[in-house]
Amino acid sequence: MLMPPSFRLGTLVTLVLAGLIATAGCAQTSVLRKADFAPQAPGPARVLLMPLDVELSELTAGGMLEPRADWTDQAKTHVRVALAAALQGKHTALISYSPPARDSEQAKVDQQLLMLHDLVAGTILLNSFVALPTKKGRFDWSLGEGVKQLQERANADYALFILFRDSYASGGRVALMVAGALVGAIVPGGRQFGSASLVDLRGGDIVWFNHLSSEAGDLRTPEAVRTAIESLLTELPL
């Protein structure tokens, strides 16, 4: 039986960053939203920020992505700060996620939810490149009603999932890029990718999805993170 390929977002992004899936070179965002979406009740929207999926790497001379824990930690801190600032201007209240006890049943449920989102968001991204006939011109993705437990637990209306991947050329890679230029070969450097999805916790619908891809910007600095978050969230429908 032939199965359509399914990708978790993280995996797909790795392919994009490895240059195996072509995206435009300059910084760009690409908003997708549910057509009939209307924000919930008039008060400020309570947005639960899900655990951040961030990974910064060093691009080695040989083209391998070497994950960097220190840069990742820094970037996560910057993302939290930048999100709080960006959402302050909007009609929202940001709620932080309190992790359940380690190895508890609840922890497993939450982890499964994160994995499910990862898979659905990967499919959304894949369909934004090549849409299935049934998904052409439609945006009707959902995580299902399993998200309702979050609505009650966190007293939130929406969940916001944020992902960033970024890589920076190592000294060796820069040397290789220079060498490549000498012989007329293009050796790609690092590349940044970010995505955000907003999930309506009443029923699990993904009401809004945005992603950006860029060759500029260094997420190790708070300024670049602020810029990235602002461009990701400009059209947040809240």
Place this chain on the structure above:
Amino acid sequence: MSLARTGVLVALLLSTTACAAQRGSPGALPDIQPGRRPDLETEEAGLWMQTDRLEADLKTSGALVADSALNAYVRNIVCRLAEAYCADIRIYILRVPYFNASMMPNGVMQVWTGLILRVDNEAQLAYVLGHELGHYLRRHSIQRWRDVRAKSAFLEFSGLLTAPTGFGPLASLGAQLALVGSIFAFSRDNEREADELGFGLAVKAGYDPREASKVWEALVEERDATKDSAPFIFFATHPAPEERIENLKAFAKKSALDGGHAIIGREQFLAQTRPLRTMLLRDELRRREFTGSQVVLDRLFEAGTGLGELYFFQGELYRLRDNEGDREKTTAAYQKALEYGDAPVETHRALGLLFFKTGEKEKARLAFERYLQQRVNAEDREMIEAYLRQLE
């Protein structure tokens, strides 16, 4: 390409080796220290970060074996081997019917049920687990990462060097093949080292050194039986098992001199794993690699525990394989199983279905009735009753 340009490239190539050295160059590392996480700015911390994420996924895997007694048993063996490192190792027993155990750099140890089905006693299991601990203690993941990183950098540069000559593609293919070969070779060196280290740990914990090589002998037997049907990827990244067997036997000879280590732990092993064997055998047959599974079954027959169950699965193997003459063999194996007290109740149902197909109505009826008598709450009672009505 002009000499000047080549010169610049070579200089740059050498400079990356220097860069790489700052973040850790390939080669030996001091052993990991108990209870320590790597410093955040190291590449090791990066690998831990990634494997921590994999572990979070792994915790929710449907393939995890929940049986708490088995988990505690394996954990106990690991702790006897790992001593001070015990608290740093997290064990995940996964329901995968292939021979394997593996170690992540952050202390995640995966043990596949196919391994449990293929070892005969606690000592054999301990030698495999000791080998995995060897990888962890020597930090082989990070050594390997550094090695691949250095080699892939070399490859990119040599690709640039040969690119303008017109022989680029060919030269670069050659370089790539050599690279892949040397990555595997590096890994085989790691395996040898882990064998030696693991052997030392298990001997220290008191396990009979003669058991170490037996695991590999069994694996060789299975490999040779299945040579034509199933490629053993396992062997690509590991030293030829014949070599391991020789090494381990040599270690055993030496250590037998300082004598008297004697834990084989067959009874304990059986007590802990026997309750799960039905599930493991069922999974084993799902591989549909009947030649290999026959070797595994033969070994269990030889060990002689739970013959009723074994004959039932022998019958299952014939039934699923369905070669010329397998139907008769299936019937004979099921009937043989019923001569022993421990034949699974399903044997009656399986026999009933066989007779139902061949039109031996009376025998089918009897078998189905026995099944329903012995399993009062059978989930498929209604279906079996429907068969019985058809037989009237």
